[in-house]
Amino acid sequence: MGGFYIDWSGELVAFFAFAVVMIVGAVLMLTLTKxxxxxxxxxxxxxxxxxxxxxxxxxxxxxxxxxxxxxxxxILLLFGIMMTDHQAAQHEPTxxxxxxxxxVAAIVLFGILFYAIRxxxxxxxxxxxxxxxDNAMEIGKQLYTQHVIPFELVSVLLTVAFIGAIVIAKKExx
Amino acid sequence: xxxxxxxxxxxLFCIGLYGALSKRNAVIVLMSVxxxxxxxxxxxxAFSKYGVVPSLDGQIFSLFTISVxxxxxxxxxxxxxxxxxxxxxxxVDEFNEMRR
Numbered sequence: 291m292g293g294f295y296i297d298w299s300g301e302l303v304a305f306f307a308f309a310v311v312m313i314v315g316a317v318l319m320l321t322l323t324k325x326x327x328x329x330x331x332x333x334x335x336x337x338x339x340x341x342x343x344x345x346x347x348x349x350x351x352x353x354x355x356x357x358x359x360x361x362x363x364x365i366l367l368l369f370g371i372m373m374t375d376h377q378a379a380q381h382e383p384t385x386x387x388x389x390x391x392x393x394v395a396a397i398v399l400f401g402i403l404f405y406a407i408r409x410x411x412x413x414x415x416x417x418x419x420x421x422x423x424d425n426a427m428e429i430g431k432q433l434y435t436q437h438v439i440p441f442e443l444v445s446v447l448l449t450v451a452f453i454g455a456i457v458i459a460k461k462e463x464x
Numbered sequence: 465x466x467x468x469x470x471x472x473x474x475x476l477f478c479i480g481l482y483g484a485l486s487k488r489n490a491v492i493v494l495m496s497v498x499x500x501x502x503x504x505x506x507x508x509x510a511f512s513k514y515g516v517v518p519s520l521d522g523q524i525f526s527l528f529t530i531s532v533x534x535x536x537x538x539x540x541x542x543x544x545x546x547x548x549x550x551x552x553x554x555x556v557d558e559f560n561e562m563r564r
Contacts, residue, residue: 301465309472316479316499325491332495335476339502346469348509348523351530355505358530363498363537370491370541374554385486392485396478403474407467412516428520429527437524444531451535455542461549 304345311338325371329364336360350426469510477503490547490554494540501533 315334322328336359343352433441476499483496505526512522548554 302468305465305468305472312472313475313479316476319495319499320479320483320487325489328492328495332498335499336502339506342469342472342506343509346509346513348512348526351505351509351523351526354527354530358534359498359502362534366537366541367491367495367498370494370544373545374491374548389486392482395485396482399481400474400478403477404471407470407474412466412514425520429523432520432524433527440528444528448531448535451539455538458539459542459545 301345305342308338308341308345311335312342326368329367329371332367333360333364336364347425350429466510466514469506469514473503473506473510476500476506488555488557490544490556490559491541493556494537494544497540498533498537501529501536505529 312335315331315338318331319328319335322331336355340352340355340360343349343355480496480499480503483499484493487493487496508522508526508529510522512518512520512526515522544554547559551558
């Protein structure tokens with residue numbers, strides 16, 4: 291896709307709708323003052339990303355996204371806020387120099403990325419993936435044949451991480 | 465269409481980077497890191513459909529990153545709670561033992 295021509299397909303409309311939801315949610319996450327409101331807008335970003343996965347015909351990843359991110363991670367972050375001091379964050383002193391430097395760094399990085407995206411010639415030959423209706427079944431087959439070793443390693447990683455999280459967060463015996 | 469998705473992911477990544485650099489509350493820093501990881505997932509899934517070699521591998525990689533990110537956020541919140549219990553603050557500026 292070179293240049294800026296736009297043909298309004300259904301995918302493009304859905305893409306822009308979800309993009310607006312995600313950008314508004316992300317900007318609200320940074321500007322709201324109450325931490326709980328921040329988590330709610332972050333959940334909006336996660337849901338918008340799930341919708342974008344549906345647009346990309348990755349339905350299984352979309353449902354995993356909604357379950358893990360919009361469900362589990364959001365609730366976990368809410369618990370993290372409740373267990374720490376959520377009052378202190380609302381009136382913290384501002385650091386203008388630090389924030390300006392951070393903003394400049396982020397904008398410069400975005401400029402570099404945008405320039406790279408616009409100037410790269412992606413090979414146009416291959417047609418887009420037609421995942422079909424059995425998307426989840428294909429993913430399951432590949433997980434149990436080609437990617438079975440990383441799949442099992444992820445189960446070990448999750449077990450170790452969650453046991454470790456419990457051990458770290460447990461109250462120490464006085 | 466691929467470049468639109470890549471630009472969207474870049475926007476998300478940069479918003480997350482700004483939040484991770486400028487915010488002080490450690491929970492908000494964790495949230496910003498999650499935003500950056502989500503941008504990576506969007507890139508993976510977009511390349512899985514529109515890449516040079518379209519295949520399901522990108523979606524499978526994104527599933528792996530989602531699970532690793534879930535483990536990361538669990539351990540992160542646990543460390544945060546332990547630090548808060550010990551130090552009484554969730555401010556990242558005050559976790560500076562390593563440079564004293």
